[in-house]
Structure formats: C-alpha cells, structure tokens
Amino acid sequence: MNIERLVRMANDIGNFFKAEPDHAVAVDSVALHLKRFWDPRMRKEIVAYVDGGGAELMDLVREAVLKLR
Amino acid sequence: MNLEPTTDYGTPKRVSEMLVTLEIDGVEVCVAEGTSVMAAAVDAGVRVPKLCATDSLEAFGSCRLCLVEIEGRKGYPASCTTTVAPGMKVRTQTPKLADLRRGVMELYISDHPLDCLTCSANGNCELQDMAGVVGLREVRYGYEGENHLKAEKDNSNPYFSFDPSKCIVCSRCVRACEETQGTFALTIDGRGFASMVAASENQPFMESECVSCGACVQACPTATLMEKSVIDMGQADHSVTTTCAYCGVGCSFRAEMKGSEVVRMVPNKEGKANRGHSCVKGRFAFGYATHPDRIKTPMIRNKITDPWREVSWDEAINHAASEFRRIQAKYGRGSVGGITSSRCTNEETYLIQKLVRAAFGNNNVDTCARVCHSPTGYGLKTTLGESAGTQDFDSVMKSDVIMVIGANPTDGHPVFASRMKRRLREGAKLIIADPRTIDMVRTPHVEASYHLQLRPGTNVALINSIAHVIVTEGLVKDGFVAARCDVKEFAKWRAFISESRNSPEEMEKITGVPADRVRGAARLYATGGNAAIYYGLGVTEHSQGSTMVMGIANIAMATGNIGHEGVGVNPLRGQNNVQGSCDMGSFPHELPGYRHVSDDKTRAQFEQVWGVKLDNEPGLRIPNMFDASIDGSFKGLYIQGEDIAQSDPDTQHVTHALEGLECMVVQDIFLNETAKFAHVFLPGSSFLEKNGTFTNAERRISRVRKVMPPLAGKEDWEVTAALSNALGYPMDYKHPSEIMDEIAALTPTFTGVSYDKIDELESIQWPCNDEAPEGTPVMHVEEFVRGKGRFVVTEYIPTDERTTGKYPLILTTGRILSQYNVGAQTRRTANNMWHDEDRLEIHPHDAEQRGVKDDDWVGVISRAGDTVMRAKITERMQPGVVYTTFHFPESGANVITTDNSDWATNCPEYKVTAVQVSLVSQPSTWQKHFREFTETQLDLLPQHETSKA
Incomplete structure (x- = not known):
C-alpha cells in the first residue's frame, strides 16, 4: 500500500494523541488505535517502514509502531 | 385532503395533568385542560361539523360550521376555539345550529363549482362531506352573482x-x-x-x-x-x-x-x-x-470494455460467487470485501456484513457512513459510550437554546427543521456555527442570536474557545460533572482548555469569529436553560472530525446538557439508514452493536450462531480498499446500493482503484457511476419493493413495508442470501423478520426488537431490551453508557489543506433541499425543476476579482483535479470561501476534493479543499473523458437506447 499515505495517516493519529500529557499513555493510545482500526496488512507495512528507519514518522508514532511488532 | 384512516380531532391534542369533566350531548367526558370543545366531542363520540379545523393546526374559528350551544352562555361559540371548562354542558345538535350550518354551507356552495362527479377530490372531499352532514338541499343565492368560478388554475408546481x-x-x-x-x-x-x-x-x-x-x-x-x-x-x-x-x-x-x-x-x-x-x-x-432507467435483469461481463450480457439470476449469482472464490484462491482470503449502504435496510446491511465475515472469511466490510458520520461513531463512543445521538426529535420542543453546528437543516433535514423552527418561534434561542449564511440564520420569524461564521476547517478551534469560556467563567455544572463524569479526565481537560491559547481572543485569529460573539454564544449555551446541539457533516467531514465530535460532547457534559429532554448531542444523519447501517456491524472493526472484532466473548456468540470461525482482526475501510486495490492486494468487491465513484472524494483516485478490481459486483436499481466499472450487475429493489426496517437519526427503528412487487423479481436481502448460498455459506431466511430476530438475539441493544413489537408500538428507539422494553427516547439518563462520561483533550490541529497563492480559496460542499446526495433518485424526478445542475457559489468580492458574473462557466482547480461549473454569486458565502453541491456526476465536485481524512476514522475532509476559480470556455479534461466514458458504457447496455433517453 502507499506508504506515504500510511505515514500521513499514522502521523495524524500521533498528532491527536500527542496532547496527552503522559507520554507512555500517548504511545499506548497510538498503538492501540493502530491495532484496533488498521487492517493487518497496513500495520505490517508501517512496521516494515519503521524497521527501515521510519524517517517521516513522528517520534511518538515510531515508538507506538514498535509496540505492534 | 387525504384518505386519513385516523381520527381528526379538529384541534391539536393538549397534554395536562389537570383534567376537566364536561358533558357533550348528554355524554360525560373527561379531557386534558386546554382541550377544545371540538376535540372533547370526539372523545364523547360526537363529530362536530367543521371545515377550517384540522388537528394538525391551531384553531382558527373562521368557517362558522362548528358552532355549538353551551348552557349558560350566550350565542353560538365555535367549538374549535372554545376550550373546555368544568361542568360545561354542550349541545352540538339543535334545530337552530342545523339552520345556521346549512346557511353557512349555502354561502360556501354558492361560490363553488358543482362538478363533484368530475372533481379529483370526489369521494375524499370535506366540503362534499359537510354538505351531506348539514343536509344541504338548496342554494338560495344561485350562481348568477359575482363568484370565483373562472379563477385561473396554477399548474406551475410539478407535483x-x-x-x-x-x-x-x-x-x-x-x-x-x-x-x-x-x-x-x-x-x-x-x-x-x-x-x-x-x-x-x-x-x-x-x-x-x-x-x-x-x-x-x-x-x-x-x-x-x-x-x-x-x-x-x-x-x-x-x-x-x-x-x-x-x-x-x-x-x-x-x-x-x-x-x-x-x-x-x-x-x-x-x-x-x-x-x-x-x-x-x-x-x-x-x-x-x-423510472425507465431501472435495470430489471441481472447482467455480467468479463471486462468493463465488454458489452453487458443479460443473464438469469442463477447465472449472475453463480458467476459472482465463482469469481470471488477464484480471486480468494489466487490472492488470498483478504483480497475481497463488501460495502453496505445507508440507503438499504438494517436487514440488508446485516446480511452483507455477515456474508463478508462468514462467507468471505474476513472483516473487509465498510459502509458509506465512512464518508459521513464515522467520526460520530468514534467520538460519541469514546466520550459517552454509545455511537448514537442522545435524544428523540420531540426533545427539541423542550429546548431553550438550540445550537446548530455544520448542518443546514432546512435543506438537509427539512421536516426536523420545521419542528426546530416551531420551537424557535415559541421563543427558544438559536446559535449557528457555519461558514455560510444558511437559511436558518434569518428566516421568517426566526433569527439566530449568534451566527458564528467560522472559516472552514477551524471547528475545533471554535469549540475549544466556547469550552474555554464555560470553564474560565465558572459556567461548569460542577455537581453534574462530579456525579456523572470521570473526574480525573475532567481535570486533565479543564487544565488544557483553560489555557489562554484556547481563549476566544486567541482563537479568533484562527476561526475569524469575533471573540465577543463566541463569549456571548458560550454564555447563552451554558446558562440559557435546556441547551441542545444538532450537528451535521460540517462537523464530521474534516481532518479533525472525530475531535470535533468529542469537543461537542465535552461542552454538553460540562454544562450538564445531557441525560434529559431538551438537551443532548444530536447528529443529523445524512441518509435514511446511516444509524442503522452502523448499528448492524458494517464497520470493518465492529460486529453488530458496536462490539470490536477482537472481543473474544462477542465473537464467540456470533461464531456459535453463524457456525463459522470469525477473523479477530479489523478489515479494510473504504479508502483502504482503494489503496489496496491500487497496490494489488484487493481484487473483488460486492457493493450494495452505494455509488462510490460519485460520492467518494478524489474521483480519479477512486476510479483508478475500481479499474484495478478483477470482479466488482454492484447491486443497485440504476446503472450508477460505480456500476460503469462493474463486472456483475444485480438489479436492486427500491424501498417500495421490499420489507425491512430503517433506523433514523434518533435511533428509531421503523418498518419498511413492501407496497409493490420487486421490479426485478427479488428483494435485495434475497439476492444477498442467494450470493451467500452460492459461496457455500448457507442463508435460509424466509422473511426479513427472521433476520431481525437474529439481530435481536445477538445484539444487546436490540434484544427486545421484533417486527411484532414495531407493529405494536409504530416504531422503537433502541436500546430496546429488558431494561427498556418499549425503547429509549433519551439516553444517558442516570449514567452514561460507558459509566462515567469521559472528557477528551481536543487540541486544535490545522488541516494540511492550506490556501496558497495558487489555491487561494476554500471550497466546501453540501446538499440542497430538492436533491439528495448523489442524486440517483431525485435527478430522476421533477425535482430537477428546482435544481438541475450543481453551481459554484461565490462571494461578490471574489467574483469581481476574477471577472466572474452570474451564470459564467468557471474552472475550479485543486491539488486533486479540476472541473467546470457555472457560477452563482451570493453573499451567503464569506469572502475566500466557495461552495457547491454534489448531486450531478458530470459536475465532478469530487474530482476536486482531496484524499485528506479524519485522523481517527478516515472520513474524508470534504469540507475543506483549497482551490482557484477562473473563467473558462470549455469543460475540463476530466469532464470530456467522463462524457465519453458514460456514452460508451451506456452503449454497452443491452437496452442502451432506453437508457440514453
């Protein structure tokens, strides 16, 4: 799937949860959102993207994606 | 005049705890205080003659036919305008009254054509009935004098x-x-x-x-x-x-x-x-x-460039099933999916998601609510615990303040708008948040106290500034919050929203709404009595659609405006069965009743009844299906009643995705835009041709009853069941009532619902179960569905869609009264006389800058594409913002809209597209291609001459 689009969608999710003052909660919230709403093939691709460096992802999202492995 | 099988009481029903006992023609009757003598008489079994009275309207007292005699009172008062009093003794039939009534009727008939036998109301005319009732035998005045008998008929209205x-x-x-x-x-x-x-x-x-x-x-x-x-x-x-x-x-x-x-x-x-x-x-x-465009025979073809071939139902369904199985064998279980429609019944949508989950073996099912109210589902579930509006429509009659956000009720939900306007005429205050000056801002006898004319895309900034005023000016209902809400989350939200960056003065730079107006509106909402919020797609179809829904829930909870009549958070659903299609498990992550597919206990219940193992992972949403098709991992799609090629954003992206499918099955009543890319066409049935139920915006489940046989021979649910059977997963329903019984057995909010119960109660608002056997008009009364109401921090994040020198205007889209969504239905009616093309509304200042005059053809170009339509110059728009409807496919409104979407749900950001507008002299390249493609596709139809007509 179009990885640029997936990155944009993931960062949009991160932008919402970054308002959470507790960083750990924010990371878990992003990870849970991806787990609950993204089809496995989308998650697989974003995990692969992070494995490749994940340059365009927000730090918060990168952390969250690592939890999906 | 109509064939009304129910009793007409002549005046509206009155509700009062105080009862009044009186006597009418010797019969004692006890009625609510304020009831008219005419209505009380009906309860006494007496029909007083009437002409100007009907119980949908307040008494008027003009026809003088309903005169009565009341003991101890002089004269002959009109029974419609006279209210009952204790001990009153009324006589409705006396020689004098009969004489008076005959006299009145003589006057009426002396200026009325005596063409009863050829009159269209013959057999259904109240004047004719009353002439009989009063015993009219002559008209002493004759017909030679002055009259209106030659008055000219007005046939201008098509209906x-x-x-x-x-x-x-x-x-x-x-x-x-x-x-x-x-x-x-x-x-x-x-x-x-x-x-x-x-x-x-x-x-x-x-x-x-x-x-x-x-x-x-x-x-x-x-x-x-x-x-x-x-x-x-x-x-x-x-x-x-x-x-x-x-x-x-x-x-x-x-x-x-x-x-x-x-x-x-x-x-x-x-x-x-x-x-x-x-x-x-x-x-x-x-x-x-x-309409002649209806397709009544199943059709198949191998490629979209091939002519359609009419086939039997069996051949079409077996072909579709074998194609889906072939694709799954080649590309994997997750390579196919289905799309349900809010235009279809609960039973139909339930069956499609069941087919996808049980027969396809995946969760790739989605519904058109994806592109309208999916943020409502997410936002209200997160904050209140249930993905639905909180009130019934009657509730608005108890509201003191009505806030309308991103909705245009007089056009989109006109019947409810009339209720709303009635309440506003009674004195309720109105707040409107909308970039456009919609009709309700100022309409006869209604004027908004505040019109918060925000810039498109700044909803969250506005709701945060309203919340800021509520919190910092001490307008929070602390007792309600302490008792009903999660106080830890509230404290977090309170700290966030109190920050000065959320103040109206700071947010004015973003929203464009003067701070004093925001403060005034916030104070009115928080202190004006029962305050209700009604919102539409102007809230949801944004990159922060879900955030905005939660922002709305935040202020409703903070002010205690939830859990009783007159208040609440009320999404105005675009289509007839948006609520129902969502309830029925049409989303790829949820089973019926909004329960996540990963929930083992829920899945086990369905597995037991359905007899198959279910996938515990969420499936693809509609935009994900498009991306997966382009990617090559999604190859087969079953669509019922939905026209994604017209209604979804970034048309060229959508059609590119559809071209990548190896088998698309479209079930519809017309060859819609999507069907032009299909390989199997299964003719659908209109709402007049089938049985089922719809669930409206107030969670009301109502019966859809078949009034004529299906033109293509099958109701839609029968087609889905046949397809499932052909796929090897048996569905053996004899009637949609059996499907509802299964829904009730598996869905906690529907356990009390059945066709018999709906017939008994006329309609039912879910939840309907042991706790609420007759349904639930108002939700969250004692506690929220999730237990404690949850405040959510709603940081304003600007959309990526920005205006630039190249794209200096913001385009926003919406509906008009006479047309309906993609227009497949209304474009095939005389409603075109009101609106026969989509126009670009533009402010005079923006038009003048571009040399654009009314009716000029203008090009509208965005980062996604360009199209051409005619301009309509209007001050309803604010400078810098243009608007169009999307009812006509050739307009290409969605060629312009982008693939930006809500962060939580992927609901498209239809309401914010940066565009440039300029004078042009010919259609866009896309429009030329669209016309050629449409002509080609119509030529491929077996009866193409009819379809072209």
Missing part, C-alpha cells in the same frame, strides 16, 4: 395544482405553511369577497417562496390544492404505512395505492419522527422507483 375556483378560503393551507412548515410562503390576499390564497406576492407557486413540502396540499379540505398524481389516477383504494428512503429524519408515510401503483405518499400523522409532516423529496419525489 400539485392550485385551483382557486374551488377554494373556500378556510386558510388551512396558509396556516399549514406557517405552523407546520414554518415557511410563511402563503397568505390571504385581498379582503372580504376578494380574499384569495396567494403564494408570496401573488406569484405562481414555482416562482414563490414555496418549498413544495405539501403541507398545504394535505391540509386543503377540497380539491383546491391537489396532487397531480391524484388528478391523473384518481383516488387510491388502499394504503400501506412505510418509511421514507431519503434523509435521516426517517419520516413515516402512508403509501396510498391503486393496485400496485403509488398514487401518492401522505405523511403519517401517527409517525413519531415526522408527526404528519413531509418535504418535497419524501412526499413527491418517489417517481424514480418506476
């Missing part, structure tokens, strides 16, 4: 005629236009004998302010205002009560029938959603159901 020669000037039509509809388009022009009903400034109806809701036609006691269908076909011989297939109000109608032909649709007085009212779509625009 009804106005024949002033038959008018008795009872003012029922004028009052219906005022009281029921709230448009005030009709009046009595002239005085005395010259008095005549007039539309606007004595104009033909089509040129007047009339919105063709039909309330006047329904109220007319004669043939003065009469449906043209009745004039053509005669009176109906029976009627069937069913539910409208247009917007989310879900009006109840009686389809008046002659055999299997619909003569007319009459709004059902007993209908709890519409209370006897209707709009131009529901009442009149049903002709599409028998």
Whole structure:
C-alpha cells in the first residue's frame, strides 16, 4: 500500500494523541488505535517502514509502531 | 385532503395533568385542560361539523360550521376555539345550529363549482362531506352573482395544482405553511369577497417562496390544492404505512395505492419522527422507483470494455460467487470485501456484513457512513459510550437554546427543521456555527442570536474557545460533572482548555469569529436553560472530525446538557439508514452493536450462531480498499446500493482503484457511476419493493413495508442470501423478520426488537431490551453508557489543506433541499425543476476579482483535479470561501476534493479543499473523458437506447 499515505495517516493519529500529557499513555493510545482500526496488512507495512528507519514518522508514532511488532 | 384512516380531532391534542369533566350531548367526558370543545366531542363520540379545523393546526374559528350551544352562555361559540371548562354542558345538535350550518354551507356552495362527479377530490372531499352532514338541499343565492368560478388554475408546481375556483378560503393551507412548515410562503390576499390564497406576492407557486413540502396540499379540505398524481389516477383504494428512503429524519408515510401503483405518499400523522409532516423529496419525489432507467435483469461481463450480457439470476449469482472464490484462491482470503449502504435496510446491511465475515472469511466490510458520520461513531463512543445521538426529535420542543453546528437543516433535514423552527418561534434561542449564511440564520420569524461564521476547517478551534469560556467563567455544572463524569479526565481537560491559547481572543485569529460573539454564544449555551446541539457533516467531514465530535460532547457534559429532554448531542444523519447501517456491524472493526472484532466473548456468540470461525482482526475501510486495490492486494468487491465513484472524494483516485478490481459486483436499481466499472450487475429493489426496517437519526427503528412487487423479481436481502448460498455459506431466511430476530438475539441493544413489537408500538428507539422494553427516547439518563462520561483533550490541529497563492480559496460542499446526495433518485424526478445542475457559489468580492458574473462557466482547480461549473454569486458565502453541491456526476465536485481524512476514522475532509476559480470556455479534461466514458458504457447496455433517453 502507499506508504506515504500510511505515514500521513499514522502521523495524524500521533498528532491527536500527542496532547496527552503522559507520554507512555500517548504511545499506548497510538498503538492501540493502530491495532484496533488498521487492517493487518497496513500495520505490517508501517512496521516494515519503521524497521527501515521510519524517517517521516513522528517520534511518538515510531515508538507506538514498535509496540505492534 | 387525504384518505386519513385516523381520527381528526379538529384541534391539536393538549397534554395536562389537570383534567376537566364536561358533558357533550348528554355524554360525560373527561379531557386534558386546554382541550377544545371540538376535540372533547370526539372523545364523547360526537363529530362536530367543521371545515377550517384540522388537528394538525391551531384553531382558527373562521368557517362558522362548528358552532355549538353551551348552557349558560350566550350565542353560538365555535367549538374549535372554545376550550373546555368544568361542568360545561354542550349541545352540538339543535334545530337552530342545523339552520345556521346549512346557511353557512349555502354561502360556501354558492361560490363553488358543482362538478363533484368530475372533481379529483370526489369521494375524499370535506366540503362534499359537510354538505351531506348539514343536509344541504338548496342554494338560495344561485350562481348568477359575482363568484370565483373562472379563477385561473396554477399548474406551475410539478407535483400539485392550485385551483382557486374551488377554494373556500378556510386558510388551512396558509396556516399549514406557517405552523407546520414554518415557511410563511402563503397568505390571504385581498379582503372580504376578494380574499384569495396567494403564494408570496401573488406569484405562481414555482416562482414563490414555496418549498413544495405539501403541507398545504394535505391540509386543503377540497380539491383546491391537489396532487397531480391524484388528478391523473384518481383516488387510491388502499394504503400501506412505510418509511421514507431519503434523509435521516426517517419520516413515516402512508403509501396510498391503486393496485400496485403509488398514487401518492401522505405523511403519517401517527409517525413519531415526522408527526404528519413531509418535504418535497419524501412526499413527491418517489417517481424514480418506476423510472425507465431501472435495470430489471441481472447482467455480467468479463471486462468493463465488454458489452453487458443479460443473464438469469442463477447465472449472475453463480458467476459472482465463482469469481470471488477464484480471486480468494489466487490472492488470498483478504483480497475481497463488501460495502453496505445507508440507503438499504438494517436487514440488508446485516446480511452483507455477515456474508463478508462468514462467507468471505474476513472483516473487509465498510459502509458509506465512512464518508459521513464515522467520526460520530468514534467520538460519541469514546466520550459517552454509545455511537448514537442522545435524544428523540420531540426533545427539541423542550429546548431553550438550540445550537446548530455544520448542518443546514432546512435543506438537509427539512421536516426536523420545521419542528426546530416551531420551537424557535415559541421563543427558544438559536446559535449557528457555519461558514455560510444558511437559511436558518434569518428566516421568517426566526433569527439566530449568534451566527458564528467560522472559516472552514477551524471547528475545533471554535469549540475549544466556547469550552474555554464555560470553564474560565465558572459556567461548569460542577455537581453534574462530579456525579456523572470521570473526574480525573475532567481535570486533565479543564487544565488544557483553560489555557489562554484556547481563549476566544486567541482563537479568533484562527476561526475569524469575533471573540465577543463566541463569549456571548458560550454564555447563552451554558446558562440559557435546556441547551441542545444538532450537528451535521460540517462537523464530521474534516481532518479533525472525530475531535470535533468529542469537543461537542465535552461542552454538553460540562454544562450538564445531557441525560434529559431538551438537551443532548444530536447528529443529523445524512441518509435514511446511516444509524442503522452502523448499528448492524458494517464497520470493518465492529460486529453488530458496536462490539470490536477482537472481543473474544462477542465473537464467540456470533461464531456459535453463524457456525463459522470469525477473523479477530479489523478489515479494510473504504479508502483502504482503494489503496489496496491500487497496490494489488484487493481484487473483488460486492457493493450494495452505494455509488462510490460519485460520492467518494478524489474521483480519479477512486476510479483508478475500481479499474484495478478483477470482479466488482454492484447491486443497485440504476446503472450508477460505480456500476460503469462493474463486472456483475444485480438489479436492486427500491424501498417500495421490499420489507425491512430503517433506523433514523434518533435511533428509531421503523418498518419498511413492501407496497409493490420487486421490479426485478427479488428483494435485495434475497439476492444477498442467494450470493451467500452460492459461496457455500448457507442463508435460509424466509422473511426479513427472521433476520431481525437474529439481530435481536445477538445484539444487546436490540434484544427486545421484533417486527411484532414495531407493529405494536409504530416504531422503537433502541436500546430496546429488558431494561427498556418499549425503547429509549433519551439516553444517558442516570449514567452514561460507558459509566462515567469521559472528557477528551481536543487540541486544535490545522488541516494540511492550506490556501496558497495558487489555491487561494476554500471550497466546501453540501446538499440542497430538492436533491439528495448523489442524486440517483431525485435527478430522476421533477425535482430537477428546482435544481438541475450543481453551481459554484461565490462571494461578490471574489467574483469581481476574477471577472466572474452570474451564470459564467468557471474552472475550479485543486491539488486533486479540476472541473467546470457555472457560477452563482451570493453573499451567503464569506469572502475566500466557495461552495457547491454534489448531486450531478458530470459536475465532478469530487474530482476536486482531496484524499485528506479524519485522523481517527478516515472520513474524508470534504469540507475543506483549497482551490482557484477562473473563467473558462470549455469543460475540463476530466469532464470530456467522463462524457465519453458514460456514452460508451451506456452503449454497452443491452437496452442502451432506453437508457440514453
């Protein structure tokens, strides 16, 4: 799937949860959102993207994606 | 005048705990205080003659036919305008009264044509009935004097005629236009004998302010205002009560029938959603159901460049099934999916998601709510615990403050708008948050206290600034929050929202709304009494759609405006069954009843009843399906009743995705834009041709009843069941009631729902179960569904879609009264007389800068694409913002919209697209291609000559 689009969608999710003052909660919230709403093939691709460096992802999202492995 | 099977009490019902006992014609009767003598008489089994009275309208007292005698009172008071009093003794039949009534009738008939035998109201005329009741035997005044018998007929409206020669000037039509509809388009022009009903400034109806809701036609006691269908076909011989297939109000109608032909649709007085009212779509625009464009035979083809081949149902369904199985064998279990539609019944959508989950073996099912109210589902579930509006429509009559955000009720939900306007005329205050000056900002006898004319895309900034005022000015209902909400989350939210960056003064730089207006509106909302919020797609179709829904829930909880009548958070659903299609498990992550597919306990219940193992991972959403198709991992799609090629954003991306499918099965009543990319066409049935239920915006489940046989031979649910059987997963339902029984067995909020129960109660608002056996008009009364209400921090994040020098204007989109969404239905009716093309609305300043005049062809270009439409210059727009509707495929409104979407749900950001507008002299490249493609596809139809016509 179009990885640029997936990155944009993931960062949009991160932008919402970054308002959470507790960083750990924010990371878990992003990870849970991806787990609950993204089809496995989308998650697989974003995990692969992070494995490749994940340059365009927000730090918060990168952390969250690592939890999906 | 209509074939009303229910009793007409003559005056509206009064509700009071105080009862009054009186005697009418010797019969003792006990009624609510405030009841008219006329209505009380009905309870006593007495029908007082009447002409100007009907129980949908307040008493008027003009016809002088309902005179009665009351012991101890002088004269002959009108029973409609006289209220009951304790111990009152009324006589409705005396020689004097009979004489007076005959005299009155003589006067009426002396100026009324005696063409009863050829009159369209023959057999259904209150004047004719009353002549019989009063025993009229002669007209002493003759017909030689001055009269109106040669008054000219107005046939300008496509659906009804106005024949002033038959008018008795009872003012029922004028009052219906005022009281029921709230448009005030009709009046009595002239005085005395010259008095005549007039539309606007004595104009033909089509040129007047009339919105063709039909309330006047329904109220007319004669043939003065009469449906043209009745004039053509005669009176109906029976009627069937069913539910409208247009917007989310879900009006109840009686389809008046002659055999299997619909003569007319009459709004059902007993209908709890519409209370006897209707709009131009529901009442009149049903002709599409028998339009020549209907496709009545299944068709298949290998490639979209091949001609369609008509085949039997069996061949079409077996071909579709074998294709889906072939694709799954080649590309994997997750390579196929389905899309349900909010235009279809609960039972149909339930079956499709069941087919996808049980027969396809994955969760790749989604619904068109993806592109409208999916953020409502997410936002309200997160904050309140249930993905649904909190109130019934009646609740608005208890509101003191009504806030309308991103909705245009007079166009999108006209019947509910009329209720709302009625309450506003009674004194409720109105706050509107909308980039456009919608009609409700200022309409007869209604004016918004505040119009917060924000810039598109800044909703969250606005709601945060309203919340800031509520919190920092001490307007929070602390007791409610402490008792009902999660106080830890509230504290977090309170700290966030109190920050000065969320103040109206700071947010004004973003929203463009003057801070003092925001402060005034916030104070009114928080302190004005019962305050209710009604919102539409102007809230949800944004990159922060879900955030905004949660922002709305935040202020409702903070002010205690939730959990009782008159308040609440109320999404106005775009289509008839948006709520229902979501309830039925149409989303790829949720089983029916909004339970996540990963929940083992829930899945086990379904697995036991369905007899298959279910996938515990979420499937693809509609935009993900497009991306997966382009990627090559998604190859087969079953779509029922949805037209994604027209309705979804970034058209060229959508059509590119559709071209990548190896098998697309479209089930629809017309060859819609999507079907032009299909390989199998399964002819659908209109709402008139099937049984089922719709669930409207207030969670009201209403029956859809078959009034005519399916034109293609099958109801839609039968087709889905046949496809499932062909796929090897058995579905053996004999009637949709059995599907509802299965839904009830598996869905906690539906356990008390059955067809028998709906028939008994007229309709049911879910949750309907042991705790609420007759349904739930208002939710979250004692506690929130999730337990404690959850405040959510709603940081404003600007959309990525920004204006630049190249794209300096913001385009936003919406609907118009006479057309409905993709227009497949309404474009095939006379509603085109009101709106036959999509126009670009532009502010005079922006138009002048570009040398654009009214009706000029203008190019509209965005980062996604470009199209051409005609300009309409209007001050309804604010400078810098342009607007269009999206009802006509050739307009290409969604060629321009982008693939930006809501962060939580992927609901497209239809409401914010940066564009440039300029004068042009020819259609866009896309439009030229669209025309060629459409012509080619129509040529590929077996009966292409008919379809082209």
